[in-house]
Amino acid sequence: MEATGTTNPRTDTRDLLLDTAERLFAEHGIDATSLRTITSEAAANLAAVHYHFGSKDGLIQEVFARRFDPLNEDRLQRLIAREQEHGERPVPVNEIEEAFIAPALKRLRQPESRHFMKLMGRVFGDPGKMHDFIQYRFHDIARRFIEALAKALPELEHNEVLRRFKFMLGVMFIVLMDPMSQENLPDNLASSHCDLVSDETPLSSVVSFLSAGMKSGTDAGLQVGTHKS
């Protein structure tokens, strides 16, 4: 299929602006990234942003809109698949965790979406910025996973399930922004001493940590964490 019209074969300016903005937002933060920096790195004109997106805010919205929903749709489909497998019985905690974490971790390793994942981690810590956007579009998916967790952990009171779900979000976001990975560390710390983490975080490590935490204090917590082959 063709593009919108008379555009040339190479990447559209619009997409190039989105990609560049996404990367710079993730690296330096949204506030700290000016439209001039974006258009300069994208070899585009300053006015192009306003032509394509109306405003910087419009650009930010678009950067989020194109990747946020697919991520959560992936999560939801995985959860639904597990629920259908287990019928009436609750989905095991570690399968719920995996359904939530795997889509994020997968995208963190894809070159085209890893910048966005880092950006998500960043924005989640900034209640002022895109918080409304994320909260609003994240609400349903959160509810679905909380319900699955509550069903898998019937001994926990509802508030405790909510708290542990929040803890899980904390773990996910620390993985997303990876504040201690080599590439993010200031040179003086990265070079001189040790030691704080080097390799990329394996899915199994996150899932087993979270599953154990989720089950702590319940009967399920007394068993071995992983009983799935």
Next chain:
Amino acid sequence: MEATGTTNPRTDTRDLLLDTAERLFAEHGIDATSLRTITSEAAANLAAVHYHFGSKDGLIQEVFARRFDPLNEDRLQRLIAREQEHGERPVPVNEIEEAFIAPALKRLRQPESRHFMKLMGRVFGDPGKMHDFIQYRFHDIARRFIEALAKALPELEHNEVLRRFKFMLGVMFIVLMDPMSQENLPDNLASSHCDLVSDETPLSSVVSFLSAGMKSGTDAGLQVGTHKS
């Protein structure tokens, strides 16, 4: 004792600026808070910031310096106390977790330091801003706790201990910034539906979640998480 000189009995302008900046930084972010906003809310003059702190950056440094080290000193003293209790034997994981989490949670509930704790959560997610400052002054305390964890969990390879320590930081920061508490939610979400968390997070909830996660896959993980009265 008297103040520096001819200042009047009420709170010094300098301290008032620090308190106001701390609160506004925590609420809206550092970038989004202008010196004009700070001095306006503090009923002080714009030039007062440069007189007392030299620059906005100087103000930011002072906001951090006065509370960051005492927090970590509290953590360290608690860890040392536990280590002395147990002599050569490793400190149990849940006691390590408590030594790390309790000082943060305590301050989150003190009116004079809760803004700073929220600010810490915010800044940790912003690798560009005070990251060097935090990384540098946090390095020693991180190493001490990682060593204690490695000693308590000898079955884990070193990288896995580092990863789980990082997960713990994620949980702590999600608790600090509390992105889903009622007061932070946009009105439309807070009022309309449910449910996402209401009360303040109890220390026991965080410690039991983290201890179970830390021990997952080890012999210690097969036992009941809490064996301390």
Next chain:
DNA sequence: GTCTATATAGCGATAGAC
């Protein structure tokens, strides 16, 4: 659709009177 030129506003910082 892309460009130049510019409008408008806010920022941190400073000089100098008091």
Next chain:
DNA sequence: GTCTATCGCTATATAGAC
């Protein structure tokens, strides 16, 4: 120590030629 006034800069945004 505190104030007013202002400098110099950069930001987003826009108007209008091509």
